[in-house]
Amino acid sequence: MALATQQPDARLNDSLRIGTHTLASRLIVGTGKYASYEQMAEALALSGTDCITVAVRRERLVNAAGQNILDHIDTARYTLLPNTAGCFTAEDAVRVARLGREILSGLENPGADWVKLEVLGDAKTLLPDPVATLEATEQLVAEGFQVLCYTSDDPVAARRLKQAGATSVMPAGSPIGSGQGILNPNNIRICLEYLKQDDPDYPVIVDAGVGTASDVTVAMELGVDGVLLNTGIAHAADPLAMAVAMKSAIEAGRLAYQAGRIPKKLYATASSPEAGNIAAKPR
């Protein structure tokens, strides 16, 4: 029994390596859309994450005395992952990445050397612009950033981003904030095959679309290395309970992936032995 109960726990200690960063949790959580900073802080703690993503926006100069998110984040506990959310051109994404790095370097947070790159093509779908994402990746890699690329679940685009030097490719399960889950698991499978071929430790993270805990588990069972989500927790009816659910989901999915699921079969296979059965078989 000791083996059966200890080994899975030990497996949960497998950390997530992304470039030079090592994360204890495979869940990366966004910091937007919470009802309050207090709720955000509590949800982050309950989710078990040690990496949180933040956006870069204009300082509200009219209300300089107002609260700053940095007053509610323990920067010693969390590695911050600045993002370029809301950028529609490669040029703007590069500017925002530089600004994020500048702020993070002043905070002495290890997150100063990486960025979650998001270059969007369209405000309605928030789908990535693949060409601009590739251009921005090349530029940021040249400037020394470790680039985590938000992209679609297109395996060819994923491969091009890795070739351009992306530290991690992060295919969307479904559109940002849509809660539709993993719409095309087969594309995620092919992304994994392409990105991990001859490079099994290359980190692939599902970013966007998670609606509930089972979506996280489905993604992890496919073999992705982590999941990044925000709205699924922040807009749940009870964000704190959902944060706990997401923590369990990421652990369940990771363990199930490592455990190796049984193949799917069309017909049933009895779990109880046939031998010694006193019941007559149907003809």
Place this chain on the structure above:
Amino acid sequence: MISHPSDDSPLTVNVIINGAPRDVASEITIAALLAELEVSQRHVAVEVNRQLVPRARHAEYQLREGDCLEVVTLVGGG
């Protein structure tokens, strides 16, 4: 009219800060401007004319007429 030495250096210059025009003292530095705006230097990064100005240069970087500044901070996001 008697020429005055300060005539060729105006007392204020007009700059754009986060999209809004603002008159600031001529030759004001970024560091002095942030102090005037009561912004915590630790929480922000500053761009002038789309170029990042690193924090280490805020105390020496003087603003000019028409400069376009972005003063940004971190906010919640995903």
